[in-house]
């Protein structure tokens with residue numbers, strides 16, 4: 001799947017490794033939470049970046065102690081209506097000060113990209129035919145925001161205060 | 163009244179253009195209906211039985227004459243010449259075409275109105291006491307905090323895809339006119355022991371299939387911390403509210419499952435984190451800035467009339483219907499002023515409907531008498547909050563000409579009814595014709611006044627948009643093998659003494675329900691201990707049994 005990161009299409013430095021499958025050579029691995037919890041030390045010992053994929057029902061709280069060693073957290077949208085990943089991303093950024101990649105995968109809409117960016121997502125697995133222009137447009141539709149979030153943007157209240 | 167600054171104006175304008183793009187993508191087929199649905203709902207657009215329905219927000223129920231004229235314009239140009247005021251201080255247009263909706267929203271934006279978050283699984287339009295800023299029993303005007311909440315919740319990036327819709331109400335008065343305890347969350351302005359004003363916050367109220375009366379989650383939140391506190395509640399809900407079952411997804415279910423103590427504990431943890439981060443603190447200057455928009459008009463120094471009653475209310479004004487004075491005129495905090503309820507419940511009419519002509523004429527009336535605001539009440543009426551008593555004869559005369567002077571506010575014919583099967587695709591049964599039938603049955607004004615305060619609320623299905631659980635008499639439409647039936651519930655209240663009505667027994671047919679209501683009311687009249695004992699009080703004193711015995715009548719009784 002094409003990956004947008006930092007506002008550009010990039011080569012994915014990770015492989016998602018389904019449970020039970022062998023790790024790839026020379027590339028970072030993204031694994032499920034269950035596998036991560038079982039094989040954590042083996043994974044880190046590979047010396048390659050480690051990513052963990054969380055289902056929308058999995059609270060990133062469980063990763064708290066390992067976050068400094070984790071390069072990417074992948075948050076899954078099982079259905080675009082499931083809004084939990086917005087809270088998980090925000091929590092990773094503001095509560096745990098996670099500096100690594102927060103990636104969105106699954107069923108999400110163009111119209112959710114701006115909120116995703118606000119709550120802390122910085123990487124997006126998008127459809128094959130998705131255009132970068134659309135990505136940029138999605139983030140630019142609303143110039144200002146009323147409330148603070150993980151992006152640290154100045155809010156309308158800040159702007160009013162000058 | 164609140165006035166948009168450049169930021170608010172730009173925000174709403176961009177939101178209109180964003181929606182225009184979404185409509186265009188839907189019309190070309192780029193968006194499926196399934197994908198378009200949550201997007202249109204975020205902008206108040208429903209697909210109903212016959213057509214689209216657009217729900218426009220009237221934030222905290224306050225409208226200027228200019229805004230009222232714009233609603234008349236929308237009704238005339240894009241709809242069939244009328245609008246329908248709802249129980250959540252919105253106005254619904256039942257017949258817009260999808261292609262026109264972006265233009266309607268653009269028109270509304272010119273008068274600082276919008277349809278943002280009037281539906282969808284997000285934080286909905288914030289409602290407030292419709293007597294705000296005028297009521298004699300008010301601590302503080304609740305609209306400034308409602309406006310602050312409106313801004314904070316607009317396109318909130320974290321809380322736009324909640325498990326289910328989320329409704330917030332605010333009030334600043336001793337008497338609860340905003341049904342606080344039936345909201346997902348509610349904010350009540352209170353004074354603490356030290357004499358400071360702050361907020362009491364309730365969560366977990368709701369109607370629908372499993373009604374709950376909300377509980378207090380904090381007794382006192384200091385003013386600068388209110389958004390931090392509300393955000394903390396939202397986080398607990400977004401993370402833990404149920405997403406596996408549509409009927410269990412409201413916060414009331416979570417609030418009940420966790421219990422008050424655990425809810426308070428979890429909210430406190432989140433609150434502490436947000437509060438100490440400082441990002442959501444509402445500085446005193448910001449509160450003052452918003453407060454200033456809602457400063458009351460300069461009240462003239464008018465004398466009290468010596469003929470007034472002990473409650474300060476006029477008893478007898480030449481040229482004004484005494485019935486109107488008794489029910490539709492309410493005490494105001496300023497001497498020589500009063501609050502006037504404009505009933506949208508003429509006998510035989512559709513509860514909450516107003517025509518474009520009525521809206522225009524009301525706007526003119528407001529201008530003539532220097533009234534800057536009109537309010538929409540959750541009881542589907544309109545309210546003139548600041549009326550000089552000496553203007554009452556002229557205003558009453560004009561309202562009479564407009565068919566807007568029905569003297570029934572708070573009486574048995576002031577019925578709340580949802581749109582029901584006439585419009586709504588979720589309905590089991592019709593609501594409007596039942597409301598009309600009951601109103602016609604009790605049309606006699608002397609009889610209505612004799613009965614006194616009695617709130618009838620009708621919903622066409624278990625979703626309870628007509629608040630039947632909170633009706634002194636509640637009526638719920640159910641479907642039995644394709645036939646419309648109506649269940650009676652007694653003893654509900656949406657006020658500060660909130661309670662959920664009790665189901666009387668098997669349902670009544672559409673031709674029996676008005677008879678059943680009448681028998682219940684007659685029973686009340688024989689049971690009550692005097693004219694001051696309201697139906698609700700009698701019910702609470704004697705319980706449901708005496709009503710059950712009579713409701714089914716002789717003939718019907720045998721059948722059950």
Ligand code: SF4
Nearest residue numbers: 580586589622623627
């Ligand atoms: S209560 Fe039911 S019938 Fe009435 S408006 Fe709500 S969903 Fe429709």
